[in-house]
Amino acid sequence: MASPGGQGGGALSTRGGGGARRMKWALELSVGNTRSRSDRQGGQGDVVYPIGYSEKPVPDTSIQETDKNLVEKRCWDVALGPLKQIPMNLFIMYMSGNTISIFPIMMVCMMAWRPIQALMSMSATFKLLESSSQQWLQGLVYLIGNLLGAALAIYKCQSMGLLPTHSSDWLAFIEPPQRMEIMGGGMVL
């Protein structure tokens, strides 16, 4: 169960770098491949252009359009991940009950820890969202989702009675009052 942000980030990165690595070798006969051109430029700059090569690249707007949409979609996935978790969390909360035993405690700890962890690695998530145009909105949604998750965990703690919100929780810290008078005596001996 990796975090949704991390999962999304990982998928994106393999998509970017892995494309090149996947091919062991390639014979390129077609024109207009950006990749092969760069290869050629880097590897053998002064090689004579083969037949049918055109200096001007043919723009393929349709593919670029879908790519951008995909990135945007992935970014929204990342941003909405925490929010999507909430119904699931609610269900787990309901199922685990309010008794204090090892499993509900573990659940609550997990529920509290995940948003906190996500909030701590906020900057990394923002880097992921950099490529998106709606970066700030997505960031905000992501933040709100995580905050909601944390609030849910706190609510669970509260309903389990783990939060020191009652006066009884501070009872042990009350010092015995100081005695102002000294008194003694008894029956006449």
Next chain:
Amino acid sequence: KAVAMAKLILLLLNWIFLCCNVAAVFEDQVGKFDWRQQYVGKVRFSHFDSHMQSSKKVLLASESNVFAALNTRTGELFWRHVDKTGPEGNIDALLQHGQDAVLVIGNGHLLRSWDIGVGGMNWEMVLDPGSFRSACLVGHQGAVKHLAVLKKTVISLHYLSNGHQKWVENLPESETVDFQAVYSGGNGEVYALGVVPNSHLAIVVYSLEDGEITKQVSVEAPWLSSIPASCSVISRGLLTCVDSTTMSLYTLDLHLQLEMTQIPLQTLGLDVDPGFRPSLVSHQPNPAHPPLSEFLLQLGPEHHLLLQHNDGQIVTLRDYKPALLASFATAGEKTVVAVMAPKNKTACSINLFSAETGRRLLETTLIFTVDPNGGKPEKLHVQAFLKKDDSVGYRVMVQTEDHTLTFIQQPGRVMWTREEALSDVVTMEMVDLPLTGAQAELEGEFGKKADGLMSMVMKRLSSQLIMLQAWIAHLWKLFYDARKPRSQVKNDVSIENLSRDEFNLQKMMVLVTASGKLFGIDSKTGDILWKHYLENIPLNAAFKLMVQRTTAHFPHPPQCTLLIKDKDTGLATLHVFNPIFGRRSQVTPPALPQPILQSLLLPLMDQDYAKVLLLVDDQYKVSAFPSTKNVLQQLQETASSIFFYLADSGQGRLSGYRLRTDLSTEQVWEVVIPTETQKIVSIKGKRSNEHVHSQGRVMGDRSVLYKYLNPNLLAVVTESTDLHQERSFIGILLIDGVTGRIIHEAVQRKARGPVHVVHSENWVVYEYWSTKSRRNEFSVIELYEGMDLYNSTVFSSLDRPHAPQVLQQSYIFPSSISTMEATLTEKGITSRHLLVGLPSGGILSLPKMFLDPRRPEVISEQSREENLIPYAPELIIRTEWFINYNQTVSRVRGIYTAPSGLESTCLVVAYGLDIYHTRVYPSKQFDVLKDDYDYMLISSVLFALFFATMISKRLAEVKLLNRAWR
């Protein structure tokens, strides 16, 4: 094969059964933390069992109505029978013949015969009413088969074998004649001797066969007032009396004469010490034969004489001067006299003399060392026996003023000592033991002021060296002891090596007994470490023991003060002593010329860390002890906040006083309880060393109900003077001792005392007898401040505008109780239990949880959350709650509880006729490993796991390396 299988199953079942059958104390824990000492009380009668040569029993009948047999070799009890307290069980006489011992009990109410071999009862006979005068065994023709009991108006004869009455006769002229003694010389006649004071002596002779009066005479004796005090029968029926006013001996032959023969002591060359009342002792070795013709005459506190009656003449056989005590003893046919003479200040010598000739027997000297902290010898009980060469040997049991029994063998070896004073403990305290010498030195080092760096370093090094030395010695001792078998290792506890253990579980018990003897007992083993006898203690003295300085202020010695007040004169004395060593302190206590009403131990300390003791005299003036300038100054500063209260049960007055700066007092409040209807029975405040950890109780909804913890609160118990079962009542008054404000008042109608009260924290528990329902009932009152604290930092009784909430609930208890106390722990975190001493001898540890006025009748979610037990009117006694399992504590009079260094553990001492000490764990032992914790198993498992990890790690590395090579 099937048989083997069946056997195996049976074995398994047995094992399971044994495992399930577990009580509160495990069998191997018996006697591990607890000990019991059984006592008899002050000895009134004693008899050595002499019917068998090899017998080692001594029978004791005590003033505490106890009849027991002791082992003369060890001093331990063979058996003991504890009768009712008070005059009902009073032992009037002890007669022994052969295997039987006959007791007359309860002013002649009962006659009981015991088999002394096993301590079982042979028979019991209820006698006709009438106050008891005297009893004797009656023999005839060499055999003893009867027993005569003389009462105020009747004389009766009983068979020894079954107690049946042979005959009973009215005494003639019993309205005028006071019959006081009965005598039988073995000739078939029983003599009843009576006296009309300062007029004449009446002698009535009864026939043994049918109780017919065979003779009745009256003899002029104007000087005689009491027969047992001044007369005795010697020889063949010769009544011999001594009179101090006429300075004469009188003799009268009971068979022949009608007039007394006067023999002035001067004619014998004797003289009575001025102011001394002389007395006579005769000896009748066998009831079937007449007494000896020799008798002992005491003429002064240190002057005894052995006289003989010979053909109408009194002859002096031997004059013992100085002689403290003299006593007859018979072995076989020989009768001897044992005489104790003072040797020097610390020792007495005892010698044997032949009764017939008065000659001293050779090699019979025995030295008795007088304990400087004990009393003077009071009684001599001699056990004489015939040695193989037919000479007389003997052992003595010396009874001293402080109720101590010392059993001595020749030539002065003390075989055992019994401190019977401990059967009547009045009050006690437990004092922490001092740290070891080295620890104390280390602590003292930091306590003192620095005097140069170099010397400090040297001091530190030297003390560390001492500690190292002590540690090595300790290790060596451990090693040395480990080789010995376990039973031989004795923990020799002496005052020198006493030191506090790491959990402060071992303490010094300081006990004050009614006889005025103080004891210091090691709480771990029960050994008496010191004793101190205070002489001249008045008979009805009131004692109050206070710890002025604990052991925490090294190098100042700990200090205890005992206030002894004579209730008749009201005058009091102070005894200041060191509770660890029992020695009188260097501090001289102040003289108290005025009668003292009460004392008050203040939390103020003088510059030597001794708490200040205030003594209130009958003019309501206060004197301080110690009264140094420093103390007086402190008192002046704090006088306005020092209050005390006095309760006078006789006048029904309860009054509170405030201290003025000039140490006079002013009355602040007064509550009068009309003495016509009720009287104050007891007043209970809170214990000063009590700590309450939690200031409130958590409710089901997690809010807090704060406790009303008023340190000045007093619980006053009153009982109605009218004891009619319809009109009797008891009252509980909760009064603030500073302001006199009545916080709460509860009256229990149709109830009767005795009321036992425990007052602690915010609750009062009391027990009474309900005359309406004819049962014992417990009632609990709890006080709460409510949901808010009025003032959480300081508590002042003068500033308390709100009255507390009061909750009360009552329960039925299936037994009557003797005493009650609450457990006490260091910080007050552990839950509380009530320790209830039952008349059956059990000590019950009753959880306070069961006595909780918040126990609901209808269970709700909230009450379940709070862990409240639903209300049930009956409190049950569970057998596993008895903390003393089968170690019955007879006649529990008090229970003392003290905290130990462990929060879970409370030390308990129950005292009465017996003394019992144990530890209780009201919330189980949460802060310490159990004593049967398996260190070996755990550590071996740990080590095994550790090595297993090491080995498997290595194996994994090898495997990885191999894989990499592949």
